[in-house]
Amino acid sequence: MIALEGIAKTYRPLFGGRSVHALRDLTLTVERGEVFGIAGPNGAGKSTLLSLLLGVLYPTAGTIRVGGHGPREYVERNGVGYLTELVAIPPRWTVDSALRRYAALAGVPAVDRRGRVDALIESLGLGEHRRKQVRQLSKGNLQRLGLAQALLRDSELLVLDEPTHGLDPLWTSRFRDIVEAERRPDRVIVIASHNLDELERLADRVAILHQGRLERIVVAGSRTTDDAGPYRVVVSRGADVASVFPAAEAVVGRPGEFRIMSGLVEVNRGIGRLIAAGTTVEAFYPERSRLESEFRNAVGEDA
Amino acid sequence: MTSRWPLRYAPWTIRDFAFGPGLIYLAVVVFATWILSHAGTGSASAGEAGQLLTVVLGQVSMPFVLLATGGMVHNDLTAGYYRSIFAKPVSPVAYYFQRWLIGGLGVLLTVLLFAAGLALARHAWPAVGWQAPARVALLYLLLGGLVFLFSVLNWRDWILAALVYILEMVLHEVAATNLFGPLLRWLSAALPPFHLLSGRGPFPAGLHLLHVIAYGVALIAGALALLRWRALGSGGRA
Numbered sequence: 163m164i165a166l167e168g169i170a171k172t173y174r175p176l177f178g179g180r181s182v183h184a185l186r187d188l189t190l191t192v193e194r195g196e197v198f199g200i201a202g203p204n205g206a207g208k209s210t211l212l213s214l215l216l217g218v219l220y221p222t223a224g225t226i227r228v229g230g231h232g233p234r235e236y237v238e239r240n241g242v243g244y245l246t247e248l249v250a251i252p253p254r255w256t257v258d259s260a261l262r263r264y265a266a267l268a269g270v271p272a273v274d275r276r277g278r279v280d281a282l283i284e285s286l287g288l289g290e291h292r293r294k295q296v297r298q299l300s301k302g303n304l305q306r307l308g309l310a311q312a313l314l315r316d317s318e319l320l321v322l323d324e325p326t327h328g329l330d331p332l333w334t335s336r337f338r339d340i341v342e343a344e345r346r347p348d349r350v351i352v353i354a355s356h357n358l359d360e361l362e363r364l365a366d367r368v369a370i371l372h373q374g375r376l377e378r379i380v381v382a383g384s385r386t387t388d389d390a391g392p393y394r395v396v397v398s399r400g401a402d403v404a405s406v407f408p409a410a411e412a413v414v415g416r417p418g419e420f421r422i423m424s425g426l427v428e429v430n431r432g433i434g435r436l437i438a439a440g441t442t443v444e445a446f447y448p449e450r451s452r453l454e455s456e457f458r459n460a461v462g463e464d465a
Numbered sequence: 466m467t468s469r470w471p472l473r474y475a476p477w478t479i480r481d482f483a484f485g486p487g488l489i490y491l492a493v494v495v496f497a498t499w500i501l502s503h504a505g506t507g508s509a510s511a512g513e514a515g516q517l518l519t520v521v522l523g524q525v526s527m528p529f530v531l532l533a534t535g536g537m538v539h540n541d542l543t544a545g546y547y548r549s550i551f552a553k554p555v556s557p558v559a560y561y562f563q564r565w566l567i568g569g570l571g572v573l574l575t576v577l578l579f580a581a582g583l584a585l586a587r588h589a590w591p592a593v594g595w596q597a598p599a600r601v602a603l604l605y606l607l608l609g610g611l612v613f614l615f616s617v618l619n620w621r622d623w624i625l626a627a628l629v630y631i632l633e634m635v636l637h638e639v640a641a642t643n644l645f646g647p648l649l650r651w652l653s654a655a656l657p658p659f660h661l662l663s664g665r666g667p668f669p670a671g672l673h674l675l676h677v678i679a680y681g682v683a684l685i686a687g688a689l690a691l692l693r694w695r696a697l698g699s700g701g702r703a
Contacts (some may be wrong), residue, residue, distance in 0.1 A: 173700060210700070218698035237552060238469050244552035250545035266474045267553040269467030311549055321552075449506060 163319070163350045164192040168224035171210050171374075184210040186374045188224070188331065189413040194318075195347040197383060199365030201453070203461055206356040206371040209247060212323050215352065216242060221225060228319065241268055241315050247323040247354075249308035253297035256303035257307055258290055259297060259316065268315035268392070281308040285340075286335070288459040313344070320351045326360060338363060362453045370460045377460035380453050393422045393429050401441040406432045421449065469556035471563060478564050482571045486532040490575040490648075493529075494582060497521055518583050518597050522576060522610030523664025526601045527608065527630065529575065533568035534612040535623030537561060538692070542619050547697050558692050565613055565685070567607045576601045596668045603669070603677050604662050610684030611657055617691045633659045657684070 169188040174181045185207045192198045200208050213219040214226055217234030228236040235377075236242075251327055252261050261279040280343070283292050286306045290297060299307065305328045312320065326334045341364050344351060347388050355361055361368050365382045395410075396419045397403060403410050403420050407429075413419040422429055501517060538561055551557055576598045608626060615622035633656040638695045639645060640653040657680050661669040671678055 201647065213698050217546075218548065218702075219696045225630065238554055238556050240553045241467065243553035244548065246545070246548045250548060251542075263474070263477050264549065266477060266551065267550060267555055269473070269554050272473070300550075308549075315553070345530075384504060385546060 165227045170223040197351045199361035199368035202371035209373040243312040243317040243320040245312040245322045258292040263310040372461045380456045396445040398442040467554040471561040506639040518523035534609045538616040606681030614688040
């Protein structure tokens with residue numbers, strides 16, 4: 163569905179000054195059915211990459227194909243569900259009229275527009291705000307309006323840039339449900355986010371960008387036995403953890419919780435011995451997700 | 466596949482025009498008609514009313530055109546509205562050309578409304594021939610085309626176009642005195658021929674008319690070609 167080969171993007175000031183290499187030699191493919199994450203620190207090139215995918219920027223070098231076409235051609239033919247990081251909608255439009263306008267532009271048939279808009283207003287909790295002007299909306303409501311306009315058309319490509327930016331925890335969780343519901347074998351969902359936890363939960367693979375380079379692609383959610391930790395173990399009070407894990411550090415302010423720097427196999431064996439000795443293990447989890455570990459390894463101190 | 470020509474969005478563009486520049490035009494037309502209906506001795510010949518219309522339109526048609534076209538592309542690019550709009554199956558070329566056309570129709574409709582109001586007020590029906598609306602249509606092509614081009618270039622479109630308009634008018638007058646060298650005359654000739662549409666002169670005919678039309682069409686074609694060629698964004702987020 164998406165194929166990038168040797169993509170570079172350099173911003174050159176018109177009148178001298180220093181050029182900025184936003185992306186360098188980036189090659190990757192994304193298949194239909196995938197939820198593909200893009201992670202990276204600020205300035206890593208995430209938004210530039212999305213702009214290239216949408217054809218609103220052109221690469222300095224390399225080729226991009228989306229559904230077999232150049233990006234601009236693809237978007238003009240098929241449309242893309244796109245949520246921008248900074249949702250920009252004319253401030254005097256009302257929520258209702260903004261969605262009806264975008265529905266017309268998206269090519270939703272006239273007879274279906276009212277129903278489609280109403281359904282999205284309902285599912286994104288915008289009912290009480292539908293007569294409000296965009297400038298009267300809070301950040302979270304504006305973000306939900308941005309998401310609603312992205313979902314108006316049944317697009318094969320959904321591009322979501324920092325989708326939970328400004329959403330409260332409830333709507334962040336609701337957003338995950340929406341993405342899961344939008345997942346389809348013939349659709350690609352691309353999510354760029356700073357929120358690694360969100361990507362870990364939603365994405366199948368995550369590309370980690372750093373200083374414009376593709377550092378690695380991580381299969382999200384995967385765990386292997388060579389994970390080196392650290393891990394957290396929470397045990398019942400009074401358990402003799404030190405006898406099993408001599409290097410374990412008690413976590414300050416959290417009674418019964420210990421930080422263990424060992425491999426997964428060793429930690430499992432140790433937990434087995436604790437249980438055999440009558441200790442109740444209340445919780446056991448990696449301190450960092452695999453994605454977070456990979457991210458830290460890729461970007462180092464910039465993270 | 467959805468058509469890239471956003472005819473389906475035209476009702477919204479018309480509505481934006483009607484509640485934006487349209488309301489201002491209406492206020493000007495009503496005010497001007499009221500003033501003219503209370504001036505003079507009541508009835509006038511159709512020719513006199515036509516002259517009156519030409520004089521008034523000579524004053525208001527330039528700001529009307531600037532109001533209809535100013536910021537057309539530039540505002541969407543700088544405010545970032547283009548990102549949501551052009552993620553939809555819409556060609557930017559078709560979208561803005563349609564907007565430009567609707568603006569032109571709105572300006573023309575205003576002129577006809579004004580002519581009708583004047584005719585009623587001065588009891589001189591018909592007050593207007595084809596020349597007054599045609600002159601405004603040509604000004605829309607030329608000046609509106611220049612604003613469109615500057616807007617696609619993401620410059621301060623209507624301000625620059627107004628400056629070019631004034632510069633051309635002044636240079637044409639100055640060049641006609643023969644006090645200055647060929648460079649000035651060449652510069653005057655290279656600028657859009659706004660002086661040919663001045664309300665004081667006759668309606669352009671023959672080569673003059675061709676000059677105005679060809680220049681206007683070239684400006685529009687240039688704006689559309691540039692729109693096709695240029696990247697809409699200027700950065701990852703901008």
